[in-house]
Amino acid sequence: MFENILPLYGLSSDKTTVKLFGDGLINHTWKVSTDTQNYILQKVNNDVFKTPTDIDENISLIKEYLNIKYPNYLFVSPVNTLSGESLLDTDFGYYRLFPFVEGSTSHNSLTNKSEAYEAAKQFGKFSKILAEFDAEQLNITIPNFHNLKLRFEQFVEACKNASADRLELAKESIEFINENKSIVDTYCKIVENKEIPLRVIHHDTKINNVLFDEKNNGLCVIDLDTVMPGYFISDVGDMMRTYLAVASEEETDLSKISIRKEFFQAIYDGYMEEMKDVLSETEKQYFTYAGKFIIYMQAIRFLADYLQNDTYYGAKYEGHNLNRAKNQIALLKEYKKMEGEL
Incomplete structure (x- = not known):
């Protein structure tokens, strides 16, 4: 080949x-x-x-x-x-x-808040320099990727069609998702009322999609396959979901799930250093909401997949996606507890 x-x-x-x-x-x-x-x-x-x-x-x-x-x-x-x-x-x-960008490195996990700051700054810079680019020129590479309204509708449909056994095992998680539907309602309000504009958004702001130099300063963002029109809450929310958590989404000991508050500050400082004059005042009001938006959506996706017999993500063991959903629900609970402080 x-x-x-x-x-x-x-x-x-x-x-x-x-x-x-x-x-x-x-x-x-x-x-x-x-x-x-x-x-x-x-x-x-x-x-x-x-x-x-x-x-x-x-x-x-x-x-x-x-x-x-x-x-x-x-x-x-x-x-x-x-x-x-x-x-x-x-x-x-x-x-x-x-x-190949010589002298560059990437990280699979965050070890300190300065890395979170540098990464957030690079994703902010990417959107800033493209702020005047007409985002609607771009193709949609994954339709409805961060469409929370659709994800919730898929979850409701999964609940209707799931087996009795899986519904029983997922009962608490399903109740939590339904009790927090206000997160979906806020998303619908944002989109339907055009409260925030479409921008060029990366949509996959994991730490390994940033290149660093030898001094651990951010160089640029990579993996541009999901770059398409979107809302800033997607990039900020994905950073919060993946940077704030002490444990990975595979952790099954929920007592280990906690939020690194200082990493939230690092994300805010790095992103806003680039985007503070680009984001509207309305957008800034949804900065903290962004974390709830993405964490809740990922919990829904894992839970719906479990209810649909693991057809999308697959499962390495029985109950894998239910455990992932519980992990993200625990993360969202911790985030909500700290929301006022954040």
């Missing part, structure tokens, strides 16, 4: 080394090394991203804009083939090649 792809970029397959790279769960990724340069080769998962050309068009549009408006911004975009293609449609799937 590599011997068919690499020559299209002018790379000799017998003069390069190719090794699996990173811990990404969606796309397959390899590091390609030559005597003079390193690259990242990715196979796009077109089970998740149904139309990879939409991603490629989005990246091309943003690249063109940034080349004119912010030519010094480090935007990691695909290398063109010898024939000028930035995305390869092959018999083996869709592929693209990126330059």
Whole structure:
């Protein structure tokens, strides 16, 4: 396979080394090394991203804009083939090649609040420099990705169709989701009343989607497949869900679930350093809500999948997605307890 792809970029397959790279769960990724340069080769998962050309068009549009408006911004975009293609449609799937950012590192988990600050600053900077870009030019790469109204409707449908056994085991979690439907109502109010504008949003602000330099300063954001029109609460909320929690979403000992308050401050400081003059006063009022929005939505998604016999996420053991849902519900409870202070 590599011997068919690499020559299209002018790379000799017998003069390069190719090794699996990173811990990404969606796309397959390899590091390609030559005597003079390193690259990242990715196979796009077109089970998740149904139309990879939409991603490629989005990246091309943003690249063109940034080349004119912010030519010094480090935007990691695909290398063109010898024939000028930035995305390869092959018999083996869709592929693209990126330059490897030398001297950069990424983290799979946060070890201190300065990393949270640097990451939030980079995601804020990304949206800031694209604040005047017409977000509606972009393709929707995953339809309804953060549509909480739809996710709740899917949850209600899952409850109707679930087996009696699973409904009984999930009873407490289902009750909690229904008791907190006001989070959905707030989302509907935001969207239907057009209270906050559509922006260019990353939508996947995990810490491993930020590159850091040798001094652990943020360099740029990567993994742009979910970049599309959205609301700032998606990026801020995803940072809160994944940065604030001491334990991972796989933790089953709920006594270990807690909120790192100082990390909330770091997210706020880093993001607002870039976005304070971009966000409207109305948007700023929903900053803390963003955390509830994403944590609640992820709890719904895990719970609905459990009720639907684990058809989306799959399960590594019996009750896996129910445990994940309980984990996110515990996180949301802790977040709500601290909400006034935050």
